[in-house]
Amino acid sequence: MRKFWQKNRKTSLAFLVAALLIAILWFFFWPLNRVVEAPGEAVNIQPMVKIQGKQPLKQNEFMITAVSIAPARPVSYVHRLFDPHIDIQKTNDVTGGQNNADFNNVQKVYMQSAINNAITVGFQHANRPVTKQYHGVYILNVFPQSDFKNRLRPADLIESINGQQLTKSTEYVNYIKSLPKNAPLKIMFKRDGRQMMVSGHKHDIVKGFNGIGITMIDDMTIKTDPKAHIDPGQIGGPSGGLMFALQVYSQLTQQRYQLKKIAGTGTITSDGQVGEIGGVDKKIIAAHKSGAQVFFCPYVKPTKTNLALEPGHQTNYQVAKATAKKYAPGMKVVPVTSFDQALNYLKTHQ
Incomplete structure (x- = not known):
């Protein structure tokens, strides 16, 4: 009987130590969202x-x-x-829903x-x-309502829309505004050096605004003396x-x-x-x-x-x-x- 009690005591102690170790590991290392x-x-x-x-x-x-x-x-x-x-x-709330890679890429674009x-x-x-030379526009964010959600990503470099090779974000915004409501769009872009293409449409992003649901920033180099x-x-x-x-x-x-x-x-x-x-x-x-x-x-x-x-x-x-x-x-x-x-x-x- 004494041996049985001692064995039970050792087992209980082992479980207690294991539970305590798990609790400590959870407390210090468990990742939260x-x-x-x-x-x-x-x-x-x-x-x-x-x-x-x-x-x-x-x-x-x-x-x-x-x-x-x-x-x-x-x-x-x-x-x-x-x-x-x-x-x-x-x-x-911090990343805007972007994964780590996209978030870091956007921060690099912002910094440049x-x-x-x-x-x-x-x-x-x-x-x-000092002179500026524009090369295109980077994507900063794609809204959930956009036709291009999950198809375009932050830091993709837009090269043309519907064959229009423009160089500034303001030029692309004005071009998209000039298109009729729900117009089809073909966007050529580069991701990690690879040229790619996606298709979609303008549509209502929010009530009263028909667009493509993308924010952009200029890709620019400068020369100085x-x-x-x-x-x-x-x-x-x-x-x-x-x-x-x-x-x-x-x-x-x-x-x-x-x-x-x-x-x-x-x-x-x-x-x-x-x-x-x-x-x-x-x-x-x-x-x-x-x-x-x-x-x-x-x-x-x-x-x-x-x-x-x-x-x-x-x-x-x-x-x-x-x-x-x-x-x-x-x-x-x-x-x-x-x-x-x-x-x-x-x-x-x-």
């Missing part, structure tokens, strides 16, 4: 920017800020209790567009030659545009500023307008940890209409200012709507 967003790093972009014949700037550091995105586990919810800067989001615009702005403001190149490494997305433009201009002109560490975020258009981005609260924390003295933040007027469209009904600047006040009081948050505003701030704070 969520991602963790947290402050990333503020990266000095000077090593990324190469301009022929121009020495890197040593006095000033222009920094782009990033949001860290990682798969969520059950333990992530415990981390969130102790870190107010961590958010846990549904994966589809930001680089082209940043170089263009920097050279134009320095009164140096002197030659300029930016290698962002593994960083993707469009939010580094403003800071790259400031680095290009300052390196090209050898302009120096009193402020040493200059961080910021914001998209940039080819005419120097700065646009809003995501995760600005986390970027404030990243900039502060890296010792930034100033943070350039996109600004839009907080009207009732604008606030209704903003995440959390707050603009980038409102979120950034509140975050800095609480967690980075020594860092100045500067609202900007354009490259000129950011540059003027640096020049007038010598």
Whole structure:
């Protein structure tokens, strides 16, 4: 009887240990359909920017800020209790429903567009030659209502529609608008270097709008004198545009500023307008940890209409200012709507 009890005790202990081990593994490693967003790093972009014949700037550091995105586990919810800067989001809310490959490809396309615009702005403001050459358009997103859903993918390069070989997204949009309702379409495109073709129709994407349900961005190369190149490494997305433009201009002109560490975020258009981005609260924390003295933040007027469209009904600047006040009081948050505003701030704070 004693041996039977001891054997039963050993078996129960083994089951308990196994159950505990499974619970620990689940807690730390089980993947959820969520991602963790947290402050990333503020990266000095000077090593990324190469301009022929121009020495890197040593006095000033222009920094782009990033949001860290990682798969969520059950333990992530415990981390969130102790870190107010961590958010846990549904994966589809972050990726727009794209798989990892498509999401990463789109981020690379966004980054290349930001680089082209940043170089263009920097050279134009320095009164140096820059020319653009358009090659077609990349697909950024295909709406669920589109005839081309699951047939075209983000980062596919459109070469022609119905034999029309156009070079800019605006040209394709105008051409598609000119076609009759429910018109047939043949789209030639390249994916991973292979030429392919799909057929479909215009149709009602939403009530009152008859189209193809695709968003696009220009595939463009630029030529400059002197030659300029930016290698962002593994960083993707469009939010580094403003800071790259400031680095290009300052390196090209050898302009120096009193402020040493200059961080910021914001998209940039080819005419120097700065646009809003995501995760600005986390970027404030990243900039502060890296010792930034100033943070350039996109600004839009907080009207009732604008606030209704903003995440959390707050603009980038409102979120950034509140975050800095609480967690980075020594860092100045500067609202900007354009490259000129950011540059003027640096020049007038010598």
